[in-house]
Amino acid sequence: MGKKVEVTITEGTLRGMLSKDYHDGVFYSFIGIPYAKPPIGELRFKAPEPVEPWKGVKNATKVGAxxxxxxxxxxxxxxxCLNLNVFTKELxxxxxxxxMVFIHGGGFVSGSSRPDLIYGPEFLMTEDIVLVTINYRLGILGFLSLTDRSLNVxxxxGMKDQVMALKWVQKNIKYFGGDPNNVTIFGESAGGAAVHFLVVSPLAKGLFHKAICQSGCVLNPWATGVPNGVEVAKAMGYRSDASEDYILKRLKSASVSRIMKGQNKFQMNFNPNHVRTVSVVVEYPHEGAxxxxxxxxxxxxxxxxQVxxxxxxxxxxxxxFELVGRICTFPYCRLPNSMESDIPHNCDVDPTNTKLVDKAANDIKSFYYKDEKVSKRNKxxxxxxxxxxxxxxxIQKSIQLHKKTGSTPIYAYRMSIESDLNVCKKFAQAKSPTFFTCIFGISLLTGSSGIGKIATSMKLHNLPGVCHADDLFYLFKANHLGKIQKDSELDKWIQRFVKLWTNFARTGNPTPAPGSDLVLERAVWKPVGSTDIDFIFNIDHGLRCTGLDAAEMERMKFWNKYHTNFGV
Incomplete structure (x- = not known):
């Protein structure tokens, strides 16, 4: 809509603008708001510091870096880059x-909260909430970890950036009509894991009151790592015997593009057998850990x-991983000669014991492939x-642990809806992936719904199931989407997701009050009970609580014998 509006917060005055949701309702947008000092100079690799107040009116109508x-x-x-966006119906x-505070994914190495590409607020803003989406430092810049305590790295x-953003919310969200005592954090993939890390971090205590983890958690093997100075130095081409002091000095003086080129040598390795170089680490005890x-x-x-x-x-x-393999030459996306790379590094198998490793690899092959050979035909x-x-x-074991040791309800779900909104699956299954990439990329950048329709109507290799990240397109409006007709099938699926998530943010229970929500068709989402995953909400055309299906249960039992260390 473009009409400007101003609001004064703790640090100064912001100029935002009026916008419309996808049902033509009006809301206010304030984007690119700084919440911390620029992380440059002596602040590179260090914990963030609060943003300083400004004079005059700061423009909050342009996408932040x-x-x-x-x-x-x-x-x-x-x-x-330490900025956030706020969307609200009333000031x-x-x-x-x-x-609701959203944390984007991207494996801790990529992504952003840009509302003009993937994370448009137009779906969620049909509900009467205040939405915040944040940016945080990624890759080496956000997750360099050194053991020398004198270096203070x-x-x-990147996780401390998120804590700083939540502190900003506590201090300023009242000016946007929000309740600082009713904050729900939610995120997908690495963003889902980040939410889970905030749940277990004492540094984040009291900054939020509910949490939603979508397709990511602290027990996923890619999420938790170890200090990475040696690996980073190797990628940057520094000498093999370099001290951490030397590594830090070189990195602090290196250009951003040089750091990114070094990071590119390892950033896409999500092999479960590999401890990722960029991930969240256990720090040595210190103030602000x-x-x-x-x-x-x-x-x-x-x-x-306990939330x-x-x-x-x-x-x-x-x-x-089919999608990732089409974008880059990620080794784990290739067909393996052995199942050794599928043995998670956080399981019970000692990687130095060759006999145990061989046995586990053979067990995996026998369990999943039966008598079949590994080939493209059975990808x-x-x-x-x-x-x-x-x-x-x-994710399943995390749910069980929360139920076992937690004092608050936890709700489990499986996303099974398949529609034209499932863009990631379409990319992964497209028979002409290069053409799809070009067409979809153009539609995202230009906002052309016509080009977007061409991409999403391309021929596919059909395979049942919902791809990683496809849930995002039911919560956020991607730029390639055109007008969604009210009461259409797509509209109903979007509203189902939006209402479940916002009901939870509002009350702590995703199930609406009886008779209050026709879109959800009287669906009842029960919290997980006392036995394993006895209630899992299947988000599909039926919206029903079930247990694990037989195939999932069988696979869970297979991996249980290799994860006795998880304790459930």
Whole structure:
């Protein structure tokens, strides 16, 4: 709509603009708001510091910079990447509307909260909430971790950015009509894992009151790592015997593009057998530490922040690796000669014991492939293995641990809806992936719904299941989408997701009050009970609570024997 509007917060005055949701309702947009000082100079790799007040009126109508990242091309800016967006229907203190803070995914190495590409607020803003979406530091800039305490780079700077953003929300959200005492954090993939890390971090205690983890958790093997100075130095081409002091000095003086090129050598390795170089680490004890104990031990002891939660996954997360393999030359996306790379590094198998490793690899092959040979003809089995090892199993066990040691309800879900909104699956299954990439990329950048329709109507290799990240397109309006007709099938599916998520943010229970919501058709989402995953909400055309299906249960039992360390 373009009409300007102003609001004064703690640090100064912001100029935003009027916008419309996809049902033509009006809301206010304030984008690119700084919440911390620029992380440059001496603040590179360090914990964030609060943003300084400004004079005059700050323009909050232009997209803020994303954290530097390298995905074929260099993107982002380091000097002003710590910014967030706020969307609200009313600008008045004292309204106390539920607040939802979204954390984007991207494997801790890519992504942003840009509302003009994927994370448009137009779906969620049909509900009376205040929505906040944030940017945080990624890759080496956000997750360099050194063991030398004198250097004060213990790691997790990107996670501390998120904590700083939540502190900003506590201080300022009242000016946008939001309730600082009713904040729900939610995120997908690495964003889902980030939400879970905030749940187990003492540094985030009291900054939020509910949490939704979509397709990511602290027990996924890619989420938790170890100090990475040696690996980063190797990627940057520094001498092999370099001290951490030397590494830090070189990195602080290096250009952003040079750091991104070094990071590109390892950033896409999500092999479950591999401890990722960029991930969240356990820090040595110090003031301001984000995490000083392994999250598994925190969950076992019930020391997590006790808040109501939703956790879940898509029905075929592993299909995402076909998509990734089409974008880059990621080795794990190739067909393996052995199943050794499928043995999660956080399971019971000692990687130095060759006999145990061989036995586990043979067990995996026998269980998943039966008598079949590994080939392109049965690639769906690869998708299933990565689905389980990289995503589903860790999420299921996290749910069980929360139920065992938690004092608040936890709700489990499986996303199974398949429609024209499932763009990631279409990309992964497109018979002409290069053409699809070009067409879809153009539609995103230009906002052309016509070009977007061409992309989403291309011929596919059909395989049942919902790909990793496809749930996003039911919560956020991607730029390629055209007008969605009210009361159409797509509209109903979007509203189902939106209402479940916002009901939870409003009350801590995703099920609406009896008779209050025809879109959800009287669906009842029960919290997880006392036995394993006895209630899982299947988000499909039926919207019903079920248990695990027989195939999922069988796969869970298979991996249980290799994860006795999880304690459930």
């Amino acid at each position: 994303e954290s530097p990242q390298y995905m074929k091309i260099m993107m982002g800016k380091e000097d002003n 008045s203190q004292g309204l106390k509307k539920p607040v 213990p790691g997790n700077a 984000f995490l000083t104990q392994h999250p598994l031990e925190i969950l076992k002891a019930g020391k997590q922040n 109501p939660m939703i956790m879940g996954y898509n029905s075929l997360e592993g299909l995402f 769906q089995i690869r998708y299933l293995i990565t689905n389980d090892t990289v995503f589903m199993y860790g």
